Amino acid sequence: MASRPMTEVATGFTYTEGPRWHEGRLWFVDFYTHSVNAVNADGSIEQVCTVEHQPSGLGWLPDGRMLVVSMKDRKVLRRETDGSLVEHADISEHCHGHANDMVVAANGQAYVGEFGFDLMGGADHEHGVVVLVDTDGTSRVAAEGLSFPNGMCISPDGRTLYVNELFGNRVSRFDIEPDGTLGPRQDFASFGDLGDEPSVEKRLAACTIAPDGQALDAEGAIWIADCVNQRAVRLAEGGTILDEVSTAPLGVFAVALGGDDGRTLFLSVAPDFDEAKRSAAREAKVLSTRVDVPHAGRP
Structure with missing residues (x-):
């Protein structure tokens, strides 16, 4: 595994997620302070807004307005030009768990994943869906039968x-x-079918990778946050591991490619994803390191 110098981009947060490079700044959410944040060029951090029911995926409409997933009430919110947050879409009818990550296409259509079950409440695993949100806020199920659909790219x-x-x-x-x-659905990379096993613990134990957030690069490879193995992994189609970045002793739960040349890999790290522990502490960070192949696609 390649050893790379790491830079601390943001520290003192509860559980950082959803990193995005947008208009020259890194944006990210912090679950348990309910905040959407942006890192300025001088390293200072601006709290852009707060989402009462816990923010997750971020994206932008063609006119520049920001969309943000509101997890626990299963909505997508829109930040207007005056800074106010309004409801863009209510997707609760399609969700069996929290709404989660999101990617917004160039035309403004958004794809939103959902847990599929009550993860934090200790429920058995059930498969979830990806919801397509049209620009007018109407929504429909675009894909189903997915095991906790999470990070997405276009x-x-x-x-x-x-x-x-x-x-x-x-x-x-x-x-x-x-x-x-x-x-x-087609395989980009598969390491073995886990079927309908209901135990989350057994599913994780059987996983070669546990892919949380992702980022696409210009060679068609995908960086994934392999959250239980304390590493970010660059995967080629078919599953060949091309590169790895260790985040030990912390887990990594989301990644993004950005920076002025697209070759900075941002990593959202924390000790674990336990809601009770993370909401009571300020141990989460965003780190960065340099990679060879730049960002491509969306986000």
């Missing part, structure tokens, strides 16, 4: 959606149809 040509399945031991891909709907 290819530079806008024709492919990549989805991490956190408890599924795989990264999936879907063709994006002209209307934004998705074709059948």
Whole structure:
């Protein structure tokens, strides 16, 4: 595993997630302070807004307004030009757990994953869905039968959606149809089918990878946050591991590529993803390191 110098970008948070490079700044959310944050060029951190029901995935509409997932009430909010947050879409009818990560396409359509079950409440694993939110706020299920759909990216040509399945031991891909709907699920990288095993602990124990957040690069490889193995992994299609970055002793739960040349890998790290422990502490960070191949696609 390559040893790379790490830089602390942001410290003193509860559980950082959803890093995005946008308009020359790194943006990220912090779950248990309910905040959306942006890192300025001088290293200072601006709290852009707060989301009462816990923020997750971030994205931007073609006109520049920001979308943010509101996890616990299963909505997508929109930040207006005056800074106010309004409801963009209510996707609760499609969700069996918290709403989660999101990627916004160039035309403003958004893809939102959901847990599928009550993870923090200790429920048995159930498969979840990806919800397609149209620009008018209407929504529909775009893909189902996914094991905790999490980090997502869209290819530079806008024709492919990549989805991490956190408890599924795989990264999936879907063709994006002209209307934004998705074709059948295909493997981008699979390390073994875990079937309908209901125990989250057993599923994680059987995983080669536990892919949380992801970032796509210009060679078509995907960086994933392999959250239980304390590493970020660069995967080629088919599952070959091309590169690794260790975050030990911390786990890594999301990644993004950005910086002025797209070659900075940002990593959201914390000791674990236990809600009670993380909400009571300020041990989460965003780190960065340099990689060889720049960012591509969305986000």
